[in-house]
Amino acid sequence: MHQIIWKEEFLTGVEEIDRQHQEFVKLINRLNIIQGYGDKGNYALRLMDEVGKYAEYHFASEENIMYLTEHPHLDDQQKMHKALILKYRQWTESYKNHKAEIEDIIRFLEGWFTEHTINQDKKIGVFVKKK
Numbered sequence: 001m002h003q004i005i006w007k008e009e010f011l012t013g014v015e016e017i018d019r020q021h022q023e024f025v026k027l028i029n030r031l032n033i034i035q036g037y038g039d040k041g042n043y044a045l046r047l048m049d050e051v052g053k054y055a056e057y058h059f060a061s062e063e064n065i066m067y068l069t070e071h072p073h074l075d076d077q078q079k080m081h082k083a084l085i086l087k088y089r090q091w092t093e094s095y096k097n098h099k100a101e102i103e104d105i106i107r108f109l110e111g112w113f114t115e116h117t118i119n120q121d122k123k124i125g126v127f128v129k130k131k
């Protein structure tokens with residue numbers, strides 16, 4: 001088990017987005033914690049559902065910030081968000097069908113968080129600051 005440690009470099013400079021990213025990391029870390037236990041029962045699935053719902057809420061917030069600031073890449077970002085949610089659903093389905101482990105889901109979420117946040121969301125921060 002390893003935890004994602006929050007780093008300064010994750011900050012986008014937009015307070016609302018940063019607060020939600022920190023919460024998202026907490027949820028991924030919760031999955032990391034239960035991974036170490038033998039019988040995860042339905043809790044793992046419930047937690048995965050919580051992560052998915054939180055991600056959808058977070059994406060809606062981000063898109064609304066982009067809308068309000070007339071960000072030119074809102075459409076692209078929306079497409080990327082939809083693709084991530086779809087991919088996540090596929091992973092959780094695989095987990096339900098015993099074709100994936102919690103570890104796979106965590107690896108996907110971590111990649112999503114670090115790549116999407118550092119590459120995409122930071123650009124939102126730069127744009128919002130200019131406005």
Ligand SMILES: [Fe+2]
Binds near residue numbers: 017021058117121
């Ligand atoms: Fe984000």
